Amino acid sequence: MAIKRFGVSLDEQILRSLDSLVEKHQFPNRSQAIRYLIKEHMIEDNWQENRKVAGTVTLLYDHHKNDLSGQSNDIQHKHHHLVLSMQHVHLDHNNCLETIVLKGKAEELTELSDQLIGLKGVKHGKLVMTSLD
Secondary structure: OOOOOOOOOOOHHHHHHHHHHHHHHOOOOHHHHHHHHHHHHHHHHHHHOOOEEEEEEEEEEEOOOOOHHHHHHHHHHHOOOOEEEEEEEEOOOOEEEEEEEEEEEHHHHHHHHHHHHOOOOEEEEEEEEEEOO
């Protein structure tokens, strides 16, 4: 892929914000930070336009409560066309962490993650999606 150079004019406040972003994320330069910001915007557009995306749902829960593993598996089986893989990790005696890798339309992934995160007993859950472009 060829790299194209172009000039960008920014006011001082926005430039300071960009430099803070470079420092915070340890980007090697401003160009990398700008690429990051553009990509973030493009991914958000893909979600809103219901395009095909990939993502993960991460769940933290107490496996002693409410047969959450079984309920999570049942939901995943109903959406088998979206689920690529699942990893279940025992963090300690009570807590389990599940990471479910998904691929499909953004709305479908959001709906599936809402079902999983909404299970009674889930302590924390989060969906992270990325563009396939």
